[in-house]
Amino acid sequence: MNNIVSHQLVRYLERRGIKHIFGLCGHTNIAVLSAIEKSSIQFINVRHEQIASHAADGYARVTGKASVVLSHLGPGMTNAATGVANAALDCIPMVVIAGDIPSHYYGKHPHQEVNLHSDGAQYEIYKPFVKRAWRVERPELFPEIIEKAFQLAESGQPGPVLVDVPMDIFSKEVDPHLFDRQLGNTKSLRKPSLDQQTAEEIIDAILAAERPILYVGGGILLAKAATELQKFVDHLQLPVAHSLMGKGALPDDHPFILGMTGFWGTRYINDSCRNADLILGLGSRFKEADCSSWYPEYTFDIPGTARLIQIDIEPSEIGRNYPVEIGAVADLKQALGILTKVARAKVPEGVRRPGLQQEIADVQAGFRQKNVAMETSDAFPMMPERILAETRAVLPRNAIITTDVGWNKNGVGQQFPVFVPGSILTPGGYATMGFGGPAAIGAKIAAPDRIVVALIGDGGFGQNPALLATARHENLAVIWLIMNNNAFGTIAGLEKAHYQTTFGTVFEKDGESTSPDYAAIARAYGVEGITVESAGDFKPSLERAIALNKPVVIDVRMINNPVPTTGYWNILDIYSPGEKISHVSTD
Template sequence: MAKMKGGELIADYLVQEEVPYIFGICGHGNVGILDALYERRDRIKLISPRHEQCAGHMADAYFRVKHKPVATLTSTGPGSANLVMAAITALSDSSAFLAITSNVPTSQHNRAPFQELYKHNQADFAQVMRPVTKRAFQPTRVDMLPLALRQAMDTMVTGRPGPVNLDIPYNVYQEEADVELPPRAHVHGRHRPGASEADIAAALDLLAAARKPVIFIGHGATLSEAGPEITELADRLQIPVITSPNGMGCIRGDHALALGFIGRNGAYPANEAGRRSDLVLTLGTRFDDRSASSWHAGYSWNFPQTKLVHVDIDPQELGRNYAPDLGVIADVKVFTRQLLNASAARPEIEAKRYAPWLDQVRGWQAEWEAFVRPHFEDSTSPLRPEFVVGTLQKLLPEDVILSLDSGVHHNWFMQFWQARRPQSMLNSWGYSSMGFGVCGVLGAQLAAPGRPCVAVVGDGGFTMAPYVLCTAVEYNLPVVWIVWNNFAWGAIRDLQYGLFDGREIGTAFYHGATGEPYNPDFAAWARACGADGMTVKRPQDLGAAVQQALKNKRPCVIDVHVDADVRPPSTGTWQLPPIPYKEPAYGKPFKA
């Protein structure tokens, strides 16, 4: 064994695990590890954004793109508290990073030193992180670090991924002990449990009895990288596929069997197929309220009349909202391959069995296309939302990584964007954290330096985190932010119009002196930071601005003025109890 400081051990372990980056901000509580990172700066790079929440969102997005975790580093007190939002965002969407937080020295525990949280227990910050991470560790001696590091790395990626917290008292970074690096974690060979033969046989029996099946895929499908298997299954049996936001791209969005997103702002064919199906094969998703029309029967789904096969690696998600006819704890990729292999021995399960159903689905697709497509060519100022989505779909290359923030723009992209590749459409879906799309795109660019990375963000969300421009310029990250500028918290303003007869308060941005709609000049703001900045108020200017931004390969903000009075056509419903829910604007619920 070698005598090592705690900070050196942590840094060496991250290097051993091939963690290329640590995203974080310095503070007195973590200065003790910075020397170790300096000595290893050729093997692990410290990226320092201007806010700790941004560091967490960057790490989260990095994992979503690469499926390999990186680390964050924050100081005691406020620095680590700023990380809470990013941790819960990652936890809610099954994304992983190692959150190294710092704490007060053990010799000062429970003495109320600077930035100690001590009301209920000494150095209690790990308790703050418990509900927002998969696990929180607090090694208080250097010789406790090897086990904690290995367990933390394994915990992050085994089963359902999630962020893990390692809370380190300041003195542990600098104290020494006779220790050695722990063995490598399982991160490089993830466990992939499969289904039993009985479960596979039962799933095939349900497919053999069905006439109107659909496949519903979510982030579990993306995380297991099951896109090829899911596409093969859909193609072989000609079964339509519905996707949750974080499942988009597993099957190409322009595939003939891809129906898109389901729920209030889902595509009409997805809701029609979901509510009229007789069997749903669910792969790695959990039926949250927005993708299940708040669980109102007949709007998106029709359980229990519809049979349900629910496959997930996390047993806690099986039956959370709908009791399955068959619940299977398995990795989605493994399960789908098992199903494909076993179906070869079941000749009665074939595409022609479901052909009449597919004809129905194609009719809904054609009906929806005829309804929505004309607006994609509308030339208006401010720009119509469909025109913005359609223009970006045409101009952005197939390998683009799209990072979406929360806001009304997200509803439009859920309804109409066709992701062409897996791990290329990043959403804060479970917790819907504003700032994720604004900041996460930086982590995506570091994960995929050769690919264009574009964030579409609201004007409200961008003003929450404009410091991202500084980081992009500092580290020469050619990220493009497209600001969906509608001079409002548009998604909430739409709720006021839809549910409260347009009694608008607190949602629009107005200039106090003139009463006119107000926002900063986002393009000038970008130029002041050393980035490029453009403003688009006419539809004919959007394409050229996007093409120029991609060509320049520099950080850029494109401020796009979008019509706030055009709202996505709801095809399902969504309820904020006890307020009554609205009927779909297009399509009707189905009662079996």
């Protein structure tokens, strides 16, 4: 019995250091579940597979290692697909192990098989968004496949992979030596750095530039290169702008941090990038929202005013959206190390930019001052600015924040200071509603000694409330802070601005709210539920939730004000061409 594939798989995972598996049962994976029961691995049981994949995503972001999802075939795989795709677009390493129909039933239309176009091909559902999808055809091939799966998920530009296993393969015997021999394979690949000549060319270009800027993406955090980034910035005193996913790569109280660019960027940040004469892009795809839909008059004017140097671990990202003068494929931790070494050799005393430092400080102070009225308003429903300001005031610097979409993503990116690299987990590329709640579960399991708060909207929390069952079962002290505007607020604002209606976006009928009582839902799951009744009640409620040290849902009603912006998004042209309509203020 111990020599069957399912038991040897679990044994392999134990020796690889896997401590948690996220998933949900099904008749195709119970052989694996029975093996996990007798192992040191903790199975995090969920009530919906999307919760499993989002939680595994959050777990991987905190640990920096591939997480593991165990799924059933058919609806199990498709339920999990949204979370796996979200991980893919944010480059998060994940290994999905899915049971499938018995191999001897291919083409017979057995229970839950999807075979409209080909037989035994359910695993192909994942092909558009995973780095690779394997279907295991024979038991003796499984050991090499699972080893390759982890290596591929964690190497280069990280991402999820799928290992699809017909359920009869799980129960077949296999020589344990085939798994044992995989232990001799390295579990961490050596990563490429910059050569000396390229590093010198880059530093020379920076030193010759009048208005250089570093543009930082999530690749810095994936490479665990935040320390190296700060050393480089400190030596040359370079201003740093970042994408949404790059937030936190440099602490938000660093004197040379500008902030987030693009649609939800401020005018000063966008203008600083647009007027730069040299941009060093580090681990960024230069995506649409971060670049104001690539309109040169808003954020980046490349090559109009600026030359671009781009470094990334993935070759296909270099030059994807802007022409590049120097493109280098390298691990950013290694690259920043040699760039700093070369910079110290060329300018031992470093570069000092006191005028720029003061300018950034003045602008930041001015932006904070403009928000004071909102942050101190006693209005109820609350101003979102006050919710964010008081949350930041209560939390320690190293608290982990997960976000969803809307104010709790765009507003947080713009206005919520992050001080510790990797302490904010945001759905970037896929922008998945429903990510923040389950991701907080994974984050807390990965970092049990840190405070974890999910800043989410009522629309986002409503996607996966069953996550509370998992939180109660595992006694996870996560706080779900629901910024409740009784709507899919961002979309409501867009529709109102362009079509003078909010049809299908607001949770009302005949003038009455149809939203549930989220605190009562929490209590029904056996979780503490708090309803905030006034603006003055919010901060004490959050402090109490932290002190309880158990799962808590806080429901706070919020005014549906849009996030202010000076950037651009070309959907505004598409909705109302030529009319220059925006649903946000431009102060």
